[in-house]
Amino acid sequence: MAAPEERGRSAFQWPDPPDPDKYSACVHCGLCLEACPTYQELGLEDQSPRGRVYLIRAAAEGRLPLDGALVDPVFRCLDCRACETVCPSGVRVGALIEEARGQVFAARPARGGPGRLQRLILRKIFPYPGRLRFLARLGRWYQRSGLRRLVRAAGLLRLLPPHLREMEAVLPDIPARTSREQLPPRWPAEGTRRGRVALLTGCVMDVLFAGTNVATARVLARNGFDVVTPSGQTCCGALHVHAGDRETAKTMARRNIDVFLSEDVDAIVVNAAGCGSALKEYGELLRADSLYREKAERFSRMVRDISEFLAEAGFEPPKGRIDARITYHDACHHCHAQGIRRQPRELLRRIPGLELIEMPDSERCCGSAGIYNLTHPELAGPLLDRKMADVPEGVEAIVTGNPGCMLQIMVGVHRTGTSRKVLHTVDVLDAAYRAEVETT
Amino acid sequence: MRRDASHRKMIEDLERILGPGRVLSDPLRLLAYECDGYTVQKGRPSAVVFPGSTEEVAAVVRYLHRHRIPFVPRGAGTGLSGGATALNGEVVISLVRMNRILHIDYENRYAIVEPGVVNRKLSERTASRGYYYAPDPSSQQACTIGGNVGENAGGPHCLKYGVTTHHVLALEWVLPDGEVALVGGPNGDDIGYDLRGLVIGSEGTLGIVTRIWVRLLKKPAGVRTVLALFDTVEDASRAVSEVISRGIVPGALEMMDRLAIRAVEAGAYPVGYPEDIEAVLLLELDGPEEGLEEQAREAVDVCRRRRVRDVRVASGEAERALWWNNRKTAFGAMGNLSPDYLVQDGVIPRSALPEVLARIAEISRDSGLRIANVFHAGDGNLHPLILFDSRNPGETERAVETGSRVLQVCADVGGSITGEHGVGLEKINEMAKIFSPRDLDYQMKIREVWNPEELCNPGKIFPRPARCIDRQPPLGRPASVPV
Ligand SMILES: Cc1cc2nc3c(=O)[nH]c(=O)nc-3n(C[C@H](O)[C@H](O)[C@H](O)COP(=O)(O)OP(=O)(O)OC[C@H]3O[C@@H](n4cnc5c(N)ncnc54)[C@H](O)[C@@H]3O)c2cc1C
Ligand code: SF4
Ligand code: SF4
Numbered sequence: 001m002a003a004p005e006e007r008g009r010s011a012f013q014w015p016d017p018p019d020p021d022k023y024s025a026c027v028h029c030g031l032c033l034e035a036c037p038t039y040q041e042l043g044l045e046d047q048s049p050r051g052r053v054y055l056i057r058a059a060a061e062g063r064l065p066l067d068g069a070l071v072d073p074v075f076r077c078l079d080c081r082a083c084e085t086v087c088p089s090g091v092r093v094g095a096l097i098e099e100a101r102g103q104v105f106a107a108r109p110a111r112g113g114p115g116r117l118q119r120l121i122l123r124k125i126f127p128y129p130g131r132l133r134f135l136a137r138l139g140r141w142y143q144r145s146g147l148r149r150l151v152r153a154a155g156l157l158r159l160l161p162p163h164l165r166e167m168e169a170v171l172p173d174i175p176a177r178t179s180r181e182q183l184p185p186r187w188p189a190e191g192t193r194r195g196r197v198a199l200l201t202g203c204v205m206d207v208l209f210a211g212t213n214v215a216t217a218r219v220l221a222r223n224g225f226d227v228v229t230p231s232g233q234t235c236c237g238a239l240h241v242h243a244g245d246r247e248t249a250k251t252m253a254r255r256n257i258d259v260f261l262s263e264d265v266d267a268i269v270v271n272a273a274g275c276g277s278a279l280k281e282y283g284e285l286l287r288a289d290s291l292y293r294e295k296a297e298r299f300s301r302m303v304r305d306i307s308e309f310l311a312e313a314g315f316e317p318p319k320g321r322i323d324a325r326i327t328y329h330d331a332c333h334h335c336h337a338q339g340i341r342r343q344p345r346e347l348l349r350r351i352p353g354l355e356l357i358e359m360p361d362s363e364r365c366c367g368s369a370g371i372y373n374l375t376h377p378e379l380a381g382p383l384l385d386r387k388m389a390d391v392p393e394g395v396e397a398i399v400t401g402n403p404g405c406m407l408q409i410m411v412g413v414h415r416t417g418t419s420r421k422v423l424h425t426v427d428v429l430d431a432a433y434r435a436e437v438e439t440t
Numbered sequence: 441m442r443r444d445a446s447h448r449k450m451i452e453d454l455e456r457i458l459g460p461g462r463v464l465s466d467p468l469r470l471l472a473y474e475c476d477g478y479t480v481q482k483g484r485p486s487a488v489v490f491p492g493s494t495e496e497v498a499a500v501v502r503y504l505h506r507h508r509i510p511f512v513p514r515g516a517g518t519g520l521s522g523g524a525t526a527l528n529g530e531v532v533i534s535l536v537r538m539n540r541i542l543h544i545d546y547e548n549r550y551a552i553v554e555p556g557v558v559n560r561k562l563s564e565r566t567a568s569r570g571y572y573y574a575p576d577p578s579s580q581q582a583c584t585i586g587g588n589v590g591e592n593a594g595g596p597h598c599l600k601y602g603v604t605t606h607h608v609l610a611l612e613w614v615l616p617d618g619e620v621a622l623v624g625g626p627n628g629d630d631i632g633y634d635l636r637g638l639v640i641g642s643e644g645t646l647g648i649v650t651r652i653w654v655r656l657l658k659k660p661a662g663v664r665t666v667l668a669l670f671d672t673v674e675d676a677s678r679a680v681s682e683v684i685s686r687g688i689v690p691g692a693l694e695m696m697d698r699l700a701i702r703a704v705e706a707g708a709y710p711v712g713y714p715e716d717i718e719a720v721l722l723l724e725l726d727g728p729e730e731g732l733e734e735q736a737r738e739a740v741d742v743c744r745r746r747r748v749r750d751v752r753v754a755s756g757e758a759e760r761a762l763w764w765n766n767r768k769t770a771f772g773a774m775g776n777l778s779p780d781y782l783v784q785d786g787v788i789p790r791s792a793l794p795e796v797l798a799r800i801a802e803i804s805r806d807s808g809l810r811i812a813n814v815f816h817a818g819d820g821n822l823h824p825l826i827l828f829d830s831r832n833p834g835e836t837e838r839a840v841e842t843g844s845r846v847l848q849v850c851a852d853v854g855g856s857i858t859g860e861h862g863v864g865l866e867k868i869n870e871m872a873k874i875f876s877p878r879d880l881d882y883q884m885k886i887r888e889v890w891n892p893e894e895l896c897n898p899g900k901i902f903p904r905p906a907r908c909i910d911r912q913p914p915l916g917r918p919a920s921v922p923v
Contacts, residue, residue, distance in 0.1 A: 029518065
């Protein structure tokens, strides 16, 4: 392939820049425009997939500095990958955005892009499960000690911006123990043993949705799989990749690769859409790492979302009934990033009594997008409102497969003042299995 | 681009007219507006403005007219001939924020829309009542109805149902001096001159369309979609001619050649076509249920007699949608084969297809550039897609020249140089292939009636001999055509 046309010094001067093969695949057809939530909302072409790819290319050609005109569109992208689903040329917009963010992160250590606090959290908290656990304990203490009541009564929350206030209000009660503390290193299969899998416990899932992690292991065991939960594992690094902190993400990826590959398992199972796609992209993240590239690709090939895994391996339809009407929201990192649409529905449809009512545009981003709802509330807010408006009348629960979406939709439920539940697909399946134990 | 005091003043004035957040003027952010779907020629606008109503469009246009500042209307920028590109730093008037469906009258079967409404959105909105908007350009998921009016866009189903002009009843139109006019009527025709017809397809050179009355059609009761795979293009073309000569009127009749098939199969909607197939024919019959089945059988028979390798009828909506999605993403899918493409928009007599394709293959060999072909077979609208890599020095120019030779072939067999993508910047110099200097002169006189100073979308459609010296000539082309 010919060298890119020389127009000036590329704005991308750090390792791991946006890949020229990826941006030159874009033929500027514009078919992706209307699929993009930020373009729909703002009507600006620099805030569209085509525009973003074009700007990244212009920066690589030295026509655009690593500055506001590039940084803002690149960071305002939800990384939802809706554009990738419709792009006829297979342009990897998400990967390009992440690579461009990497350049911004590397170029501006202290200001711009992610701020100092975010940087601190990314580098000093998430890579360390112990520190996360400590923060979780702190949060739980806040929720339970009476401090929260005090803070609320004193009206101190008014000091927070509205979107953070809402988040505080809906944050689920933090469980006493993280899932890593609850799960045994090896959970044996029930009945005939069909295989052995490893479970990624994640970070948010581990502390906020510990019950869902435990349910995941229980459902796997119920279907004949030994479940190991390697203790050396760490957060998947998706948040880091999204923020542009590729170096920290790579360190965490290498660690997970070492830890999981040393287990003798048939698959690495994940229950968070965002983590799943990050793990499946380790091969891509470490493509320039001669020591790890091949291992990373092997690792990525072993990764399965829980719904994908059960649909592939086959699962026992639960006999317990759950009489409820629910709707399903496709997490972007399920449908657009991993092509997972059919599998979660298959699981849900096999549950006796459960009625799945589809919502229109179920694949449109809810605005969560990692921590986007915290960094860009002005766009995340309207997206959430649109999502809530699409929830069909009369459903009792909104089911999805990603912790970020769950939190965001909890805010939505709070906003609309209904009593709907927000559940993970596995929670529902697990409940159906448990109902069968109770009825027999 | 001038970034001097007068430019600053213009930005301030425009901001005053439209209010905050409606004028984009940071030159770096404007990079994203450098071109449309035609990437060979580029120009950065001096500003992009986002009016929200007819009054705002008129106010902006009045201001620009008063100050003799040229401007370009732009919809989604999916155009394929550079019509929405601000080649010389004009002000771009973006209509995408005027995207409301204002009124739907099911009883009288029409809707009133703003120009920024995305084509497919209108069909989606009316689907639950059993209606749709018929013109279906392959870009319908993104392009705007205003842009469709600008280009008089067609689409696969226009064979039976007609192009944009057959579906637009009336228009509200801001003239290049800021006056607002209403043309057309409930039946689409005017008493006196059909100005509505004149505006449609004028590529934004006669003013800006701000409201559109469009026909809504009842969805056909039944649909049968036939897919046929052929080992030679000749057999496929003969099948097309025979279907039509038997009096069957398909809703759509589309063909792709081998290279185009390769691209779509690598795209977002692979069907699983065999790799060695030379032509895929997609034929759709629609209308009342009775009779459809026989017509489908007849079409299948015709294909069988023309040595089809495989032919079948879609098993249901899902399969039909897959076949169409595969076909409709053909242009965009070229990115799977090549970093750049240039699409041509020739019209040829259907019967000439085998000959034309043979000559295109020759041109391709000669130029060293691959050419894929997508064909609206029913109405003879051929889209050769010339694949190139703009990063290779000289290759863009070679692609442009190759395109020109391809269009010459179309003109030679008695066809035309554009079916639906418009002339824009791209085909200015090809106009001389089908029009005499006098014809062109007459057309320019019509433009002068409304746009005498060429402030509205300057430098589009017609060659500009008088002023070509102070303009960049289009890449790799003669600077002008003598008029
Ligand atoms: C993948 C792909 C497939 C395509 N398939 C087809 C097809 O099947 N059939 C077809 O006909 N075309 C097709 N096109 C071309 C293009 O989509 C159409 O020309 C479409 O009508 C352009 O709409 P737009 O909103 O993108 O307009 P733009 O590209 O923004 O503008 C098109 C022209 O209209 C003018 N214009 C825009 N809005 C207004 C307005 N409100 N008032 C006055 N003038 C205006 C502009 O100045 C410009 O000259 C395709 C393009 C792509 C990329
Ligand atoms: S990203 Fe894909 S869909 Fe969007 S303009 Fe580029 S090629 Fe077309
Ligand atoms: S990832 Fe989502 S927000 Fe980002 S460009 Fe693509 S569609 Fe738009």
